[in-house]
Amino acid sequence: MASVNVDLVLDPVCPWCWLGHRYWKAAQELVPEIAVETVLRPFQLDDSIPKQGVPYQAYMKARIGEDAQGRFKAMRAHLEEAGPKAGIVFNFDEITTRPNTMDAHRVIRWAQGQGQGEEAAEAVFKAYFEERRDIGAADELVAIAEAIGLEGDVVRDLLASNRDTAEIEREERFFRSLGVAGVPCFIFNGAFAVSGAEAPETLADAIRKASTLPQEHEE
Amino acid sequence: MRALALVPLMALLAGCADTARDYPDGEAQIAFTTACNERFDYPEGVCACLSERAAGRFDRTEFAILTHSLSGAPIRAEMEAAGLNSSVQGAISRFVSENLTRCWPDTENGPDQQDG
Numbered sequence: 001m002a003s004v005n006v007d008l009v010l011d012p013v014c015p016w017c018w019l020g021h022r023y024w025k026a027a028q029e030l031v032p033e034i035a036v037e038t039v040l041r042p043f044q045l046d047d048s049i050p051k052q053g054v055p056y057q058a059y060m061k062a063r064i065g066e067d068a069q070g071r072f073k074a075m076r077a078h079l080e081e082a083g084p085k086a087g088i089v090f091n092f093d094e095i096t097t098r099p100n101t102m103d104a105h106r107v108i109r110w111a112q113g114q115g116q117g118e119e120a121a122e123a124v125f126k127a128y129f130e131e132r133r134d135i136g137a138a139d140e141l142v143a144i145a146e147a148i149g150l151e152g153d154v155v156r157d158l159l160a161s162n163r164d165t166a167e168i169e170r171e172e173r174f175f176r177s178l179g180v181a182g183v184p185c186f187i188f189n190g191a192f193a194v195s196g197a198e199a200p201e202t203l204a205d206a207i208r209k210a211s212t213l214p215q216e217h218e219e
Numbered sequence: 220m221r222a223l224a225l226v227p228l229m230a231l232l233a234g235c236a237d238t239a240r241d242y243p244d245g246e247a248q249i250a251f252t253t254a255c256n257e258r259f260d261y262p263e264g265v266c267a268c269l270s271e272r273a274a275g276r277f278d279r280t281e282f283a284i285l286t287h288s289l290s291g292a293p294i295r296a297e298m299e300a301a302g303l304n305s306s307v308q309g310a311i312s313r314f315v316s317e318n319l320t321r322c323w324p325d326t327e328n329g330p331d332q333q334d335g
Contacts, residue, residue: 017234019233020234048276049306062304197233
């Protein structure tokens with residue numbers, strides 16, 4: 001059976017992305033006979049946020065708007081119920097800073113280059129949603145990188161530079177140009193996409209479907 | 220990377236949306252490039268690059284204000300009237316200076332900061 005390549009587009013400040021990543025891992029366990037390669041791709045839900053971040057609670061209130069507060073609370077309640085079942089703790093009320101996520105994406109990208117992209121993403125999600133850490137701050141990102149085995153000094157130097165910023169922006173523009181306007185978004189073998197933190201069974205079905213499609217080859 | 224132009228995206232039911240941004244259309248982007256070329260003597264392609272980057276970052280209203288700013292007109296009142304928060308106002312005000320180097324064809328001989 002053919003292998004499946006998946007581009008998982010995410011933003012580390014999106015709680016559905018953390019849930020979706022957990023579901024993604026569970027989905028792969030449902031189809032152990034199919035080899036799956038996952039590449040994490042960047043998406044910034046709001047790239048206008050300054051590098052130092054903004055106060056989280058006020059930001060979210062303004063972003064959601066008064067009219068949608070009820071729906072927003074319902075979605076949050078769903079996340080708080082579904083999270084623990086997936087081993088996730090969301091501490092929304094205690095998050096203080098809504099960061100700019102460019103640097104977090106860069107760290108994930110560098111970790112991915114070392115074969116640890118998903119591990120880095122998990123660590124960033126946990127730092128933000130569970131531990132309420134500012135994942136826009138270089139010190140926090142260096143600590144996260146060190147915790148998964150990357151060299152902290154190297155990461156600190158890279159964060160102080162513009163390294164890979166343009167590449168991340170280019171990738172994001174590319175996926176936006178395809179119609180990705182929300183995350184998580186799973187793109188299977190470059191052929192079709194599943195958007196949202198769908199259940200593991202749904203994602204497993206998508207893996208099965210992708211495995212039966214003719215393989216395209218990279219140039 | 221393969222072409223994915225026809226990816227049939229399912230409706231986003233359980234995800235984080237990019238809050239229904241109203242992105243600038245092609246006509247707005249051409250207006251930006253034209254205004255940029257009229258005001259600045261940048262190398263070929265720089266203004267188009269700036270336009271592309273701005274289109275990916277700002278919504279239609281913000282993009283129009285940014286385009287207006289290229290004429291040299293003050294835009295503070297316009298941003299306030301549009302209800303833009305301070306971070307977006309700052310992003311608009313800094314946009315050209317922050318993005319010029321990335322759009323410059325040869326950063327070794329990049330632009331000075333006279334426009335910033």
